[in-house]
Amino acid sequence: MGRWEPGARERLVVAAVDLFTEQGYDATTVAQIAERAGVTKSTFFRHFPDKRELLVAGQETLSRLLAEGIAEAPADASPLEAVAAGLRRASSTMGPANREFAPRLKAAIAASGELQERDALKSVSLAAAMTTALVARGVPDPIAALAGELGVLAFKRGYQEWSEGERDGDDDLAGYALAALDDLRAASAALG
Amino acid sequence: MGRWEPGARERLVVAAVDLFTEQGYDATTVAQIAERAGVTKSTFFRHFPDKRELLVAGQETLSRLLAEGIAEAPADASPLEAVAAGLRRASSTMGPANREFAPRLKAAIAASGELQERDALKSVSLAAAMTTALVARGVPDPIAALAGELGVLAFKRGYQEWSEGERDGDDDLAGYALAALDDLRAASAALG
Structure with a gap:
């Protein structure tokens, strides 16, 4: 977690939960979560191994x-x-x-x-x-x-x-x- | 569970656990489990929705x-x-x-x-x-x-x-x- 992305982790969790609520867990992709949070997919994977782990992080x-x-x-x-x-x-x-x-x-x-x-x-x-x-x-x-x-x-x-x-x-x-x-x-x- | 397949459910569970042990859970398919148990894939799906449910049946x-x-x-x-x-x-x-x-x-x-x-x-x-x-x-x-x-x-x-x-x-x-x-x-x- 570098200084260049303050709060990325928290933003990813919030974005994921919003997307899960809007369109369901199964239909939500890592790419969508990253986009909603305003980060790249590789930033997602620096913080979490997959979308499931995100909620029990x-x-x-x-x-x-x-x-x-x-x-x-x-x-x-x-x-x-x-x-x-x-x-x-x-x-x-x-x-x-x-x-x-x-x-x-x-x-x-x-x-x-x-x-x-x-x-x-x-x-x-x-x-x-x-x-x-x-x-x-x-x-x-x-x-x-x-x-x-x-x-x-x-x-x-x-x-x-x-x-x-x-x-x-x-x-x-x-x-x-x-x-x-x-x-x-x-x-x-x-x-x- | 018709009379024409006595014990199919139990045989499926045993076959699955043997295969999970031999080659891992991820690498094991429903087709392999059915074959080892000597039943068809459709028989598998009459008993269980997927391989994961099998172990908590x-x-x-x-x-x-x-x-x-x-x-x-x-x-x-x-x-x-x-x-x-x-x-x-x-x-x-x-x-x-x-x-x-x-x-x-x-x-x-x-x-x-x-x-x-x-x-x-x-x-x-x-x-x-x-x-x-x-x-x-x-x-x-x-x-x-x-x-x-x-x-x-x-x-x-x-x-x-x-x-x-x-x-x-x-x-x-x-x-x-x-x-x-x-x-x-x-x-x-x-x-x-």
């Missing part, structure tokens, strides 16, 4: 931030306290632009079986990243696996509510994700 | 059985007792042939990103089926969602251990899945 970053937050939680943090630290870290990358964009992204995924599959794999990958980070803290299986699943559920539920919520200024994703995690913690206790 | 049946088991659990069953009833029902369809086949299926999925995506969507679908069945019993959200996730984790872990376990006769998948659910229930209590 944040997956690796999210996985890394979730894992870092968990790894750096205090040594005496419980598994869910560590997960909460991961959620705070990952949420910090999501700003007002992501929030504005969320409903269109959701609609594009809902309209394409192929994107639903890719999105499902993203969830599985995020859960695996959190589980691995918890195991590295010494959390035993299956507690680590379950806490990782709760983390993904909390992130998805928080993101969903955040993207639908009142956009009245300074409330950020972290608050929504942590509230969802609290609900899930209570549900977990009720099940046990 | 049991998804709808599993979803239905999980939901039926949950729906028919006693009225006073707890959410996880209802999930256990669903796991028992779904496990009943998996016999020694499925067990023998599991390692090859796992290897084929592990070798293909496309199959991993489809497999991830299968997990999401099974969790949604259980969650919906629990909500229909009056289990509130997010307890229903969490119990559905535990059900999928238990089914996947039980299946994994069953497929790797000693094949000394009469032990069936249900025992493995229910043991995994018990472990997850304990983990859930520890998290809460």
